[in-house]
Amino acid sequence: MNAGHFLAIFISSIFVSNVILSRFLGLCSFIAISKETRPALAMSSAVFFVIVMSSAITWVVYNYLLIPFDLAYLRTISFILVIASCVQLVEMVVRKFMPALYRMFGIYLPLITVNCAVLGVAVLNTDMFFSKGKPLPGSFIFSIFQGVCVGIGYTLAMLLMSAIRERLEYSRVPEAVREFPIAFVTASLMSLSFMGFNGFRF
Amino acid sequence: MSILVAVLTLGALGALFGAGLAFASRKLAVHNTDLRLEKIMGLLPGANCGACGAAGCFGFAEAVLKGELSPDACRAGDESVKREIAAILGKKLDKSLKRTVVLHCRGGAKVAERYIYSGLKDCRAAVALLGGPKECPYGCIGLGTCVTVCPFSAISMGKDGLPCVDKNKCRACGKCVSVCPKHLFSLRTQEQKVFVACRSLDTAAVKRGYCQSACIACRRCEKTCKYGAIKVENNLAVIDCAKCISCMECVEVCPVKAIAVL
Numbered sequence: 001m002n003a004g005h006f007l008a009i010f011i012s013s014i015f016v017s018n019v020i021l022s023r024f025l026g027l028c029s030f031i032a033i034s035k036e037t038r039p040a041l042a043m044s045s046a047v048f049f050v051i052v053m054s055s056a057i058t059w060v061v062y063n064y065l066l067i068p069f070d071l072a073y074l075r076t077i078s079f080i081l082v083i084a085s086c087v088q089l090v091e092m093v094v095r096k097f098m099p100a101l102y103r104m105f106g107i108y109l110p111l112i113t114v115n116c117a118v119l120g121v122a123v124l125n126t127d128m129f130f131s132k133g134k135p136l137p138g139s140f141i142f143s144i145f146q147g148v149c150v151g152i153g154y155t156l157a158m159l160l161m162s163a164i165r166e167r168l169e170y171s172r173v174p175e176a177v178r179e180f181p182i183a184f185v186t187a188s189l190m191s192l193s194f195m196g197f198n199g200f201r202f
Numbered sequence: 203m204s205i206l207v208a209v210l211t212l213g214a215l216g217a218l219f220g221a222g223l224a225f226a227s228r229k230l231a232v233h234n235t236d237l238r239l240e241k242i243m244g245l246l247p248g249a250n251c252g253a254c255g256a257a258g259c260f261g262f263a264e265a266v267l268k269g270e271l272s273p274d275a276c277r278a279g280d281e282s283v284k285r286e287i288a289a290i291l292g293k294k295l296d297k298s299l300k301r302t303v304v305l306h307c308r309g310g311a312k313v314a315e316r317y318i319y320s321g322l323k324d325c326r327a328a329v330a331l332l333g334g335p336k337e338c339p340y341g342c343i344g345l346g347t348c349v350t351v352c353p354f355s356a357i358s359m360g361k362d363g364l365p366c367v368d369k370n371k372c373r374a375c376g377k378c379v380s381v382c383p384k385h386l387f388s389l390r391t392q393e394q395k396v397f398v399a400c401r402s403l404d405t406a407a408v409k410r411g412y413c414q415s416a417c418i419a420c421r422r423c424e425k426t427c428k429y430g431a432i433k434v435e436n437n438l439a440v441i442d443c444a445k446c447i448s449c450m451e452c453v454e455v456c457p458v459k460a461i462a463v464l
Contacts, residue, residue, distance in 0.1 A: 061215065069207050078215055085219035092223075092230040099232075100257040170324035 005138075006145060013149035019117045020157040021187075021194035026117030029108050030157060031183050039104050040162035041155070046090050046109065048151035051118050053086045054079070055147030058122040059129075059140055067133050079122045080113070087113045121150045160190060238290055239263055245283050245290075246276065249353045251375035253277035266291065277301065278354075278373045301374035303367055303387045304464060308399040308415035309341040311363030329383040337412035340402040342386055348378035369464065392464065395448035396441060399462040403436045417460040423452035 017023055020030050026047070033043040058079050066072055091109050095102045102109070112118065125146055129139035136142075164186055173182050242263040250258040254275040256265045265271040266287060273287040288294060319328055319335040325347040328334045334343045344363040356371035357378060365378075369392065379387040386401055400417040402409050409416035419437045431445035432452055439461070453461050
């Protein structure tokens with residue numbers, strides 16, 4: 001466990017394999033809540049919180065519950081359980097303290113539960129930081145750090161997208177591709193540029 | 203045996219999280235079971251224009267229920283809507299004043315352009331490029347962003363290159379007021395008939411160079427007004443709505459027709 005590992009996780013989860021633009025996870029909220037910057041930021045912070053919480057809790061569940069009882073095949077269902085609980089908690093907090101934001105999110109807030117970015121990080125953590133059923137040294141810290149970095153990567157993608165779509169509002173987009181179609185085109189162009197971080201192979 | 207372990211483990215996890223959430227929901231419970239809220243929501247126009255000051259129609263309904271806003275505060279709804287909301291609350295509505303927006307510019311197509319703009323047909327985008335193509339740095343650019351944002355189709359682009367407000371359709375939601383990058387719209391009651399159709403703060407000589415309709419700050423209106431409602435400040439006449447009684451004397455005396463009638 002040294003600074004190099006942290007740097008590698010940082011760079012790779014924000015840029016090289018950005019959760020949205022390179023791994024193509026969590027596209028649903030990325031397209032739906034990126035029309036304006038403010039809700040996009042709020043959504044990002046909700047997802048950020050859920051990712052960090054769930055990557056900590058899923059590590060504990062995986063290491064102390066699933067591995068000792070030889071239940072690694074229950075990984076997906078138990079992780080979803082953890083994530084759903086986190087999302088419920090976030091939903092209650094948002095509903096209580098930010099009712100305007102709660103209505104703006106609508107269905108997309110409970111949908112963080114099935115946001116594959118969150119499950120993706122949890123699964124990725126167990127794949128990367130466990131070897132033959134044993135946690136690698138420092139794997140708990142790495143898991144949380146990876147959660148934080150993926151959260152930052154998600155926020156970055158959301159901010160870029162919402163900034164572009166805010167500018168897009170100025171232009172008269174043809175009727176047929178207004179709103180979501182043009183957003184998908186934009187997203188694929190952004191994704192191409194993020195693919196550049198992977199380098200080229202011929 | 204192993205299936206029992208699996209069931210027990212997942213069951214225990216579920217029970218643990220369930221108990222945690224039950225505790226949290228008790229702590230973070232939200233109480234709103236007022237049926238009138240849904241009724242008011244059903245009546246509102248649903249344009250979410252925000253002119254009332256609340257965050258959308260739902261915010262308005264909540265504020266009305268709490269008594270923070272009067273049903274009259276809704277700018278987009280008809281009189282009948284407001285009366286029905288007042289009836290739900292068991293209140294009586296005061297007579298309200300119909301409001302509209304006016305455009306403080308008479309330049310339009312008559313004002314020359316400094317450069318040939320061929321970008322996005324949107325005023326906000328044009329302003330990002332050296333403050334827009336018009337010679338007058340304060341005047342209307344005429345690309346019609348206000349026309350596109352108006353939720354009630356009350357604004358149309360006139361032949362003179364200026365947006366034209368249909369005051370019968372205008373519900374005074376204020377979307378054009380906030381979207382105009384030159385801040386040329388203002389809200390007022392329809393009783394308030396006169397307004398200064400210029401926003402340029404340049405000196406009279408400079409203004410005459412680019413626009414024949416600009417206020418030249420000659421102070422004739424200021425001297426004519428018996429009620430002290432007009433003052434010339436920063437090379438521009440300003441009407442104090444509280445003092446003005448719409449006697450129209452300033453309109454007649456203005457040599458450049460910069461004071462317009464609604």
